[in-house]
Amino acid sequence: MVEGVAHSGGRPSHEAAEELDRTVIDVATTEFMSRGYAATSVERIAKVIGCSKATIYRRYPSKKELFRAVVHVRCQGMVAILQDGPETMPDPMDAIKDMLRRFLDFLLVPETVETYRILIMDCQQFASITADLDAAIEPLHQRMNMLLGKVLGWPDTPRNRAEISLMEMSLRGLVTGWPLHQMLSGHTPFANEDEKHRFFEASWNVLESAVRQRIASGPPA
Template identity: 85%
Template structure:
């Protein structure tokens, strides 16, 4: 039985129901991450929690919807990146750096990596859930694109906005692409936090240099 779940007769209190909701998501996350989607049953999750399958199905009508809720929980952590210190950093390049570092840390959390792995392994089945994740990332993309536009200082035209958006995706991939690929391949990209710091600073220096070049070259003709 999961810690903190108390079972008693009758209808549970609002607080107990909320606690059970949190427990279901926490246990489902752990079990999906440990065994994968296909090998993890709602029955098994219910057994780990110490409740009935009906209790879970009253909240989530299918295993897929339960997994969607797990992905949504990951998305909430993503949204938190947008509401942290970067909003109060005056210099837009410093704000971009702050957001990229926290985004990198988020991507390397095992639960995030395994969520990506499950979605990639059966992308057709989870197309709508992948779309949910894409929508969760979109505000981060929009915020960083806005900040990058401030740094570049180009006139606000449709062509320039499209160019800035493409540049933002390329620069974000420079920082996050290799570490995430390593994690998805089952490898640990960094031996220590110090190694991760060195990688990030090296990537950031390349990124900052690329931005300076684009400032000097000006907007696309």
């Protein structure tokens, strides 16, 4: 039984119910990430917690819905990236750099990597959950697009917005693509924090140079 989860019978208090909700998500996250989706059972999660399967099914009608809730919690962590820092920075390039650095850190968390791995392994089964993840990431794209638009100084037209969106995806991939691919492949991309810092700064220099070139060339004709 997980420490702190007690069962004395009767209707649980609001506080006890909230604590149990958190415990279910925490244990489910650990089980899904360590065992994978297929090898994880609601029965196993209930056993680790020390509750009945019915207790979990009252909250989540299926294993898939429980996994959806786990992904939702990971998404909340991603959204938190948007809440501190960038808006207090007067230079939009500084804000972009800060956001990308924190986004890279978030992507390299083992739970995040394993979530991506599970979704990729059976993308058809998890299509709706993947859509939830995409929707959760959308504010990050919008913020990056807004900041990049400020840096470029282009007129706000549909064509320019589309071009900025393509640039944002390309530039973000420059920083995050290789490390995430390494993690998904079972490799450790960086031996230590210093190595990760050097990679980020090198990627940022390339990104910054690309943005300067687009400023010089101007918006699409």
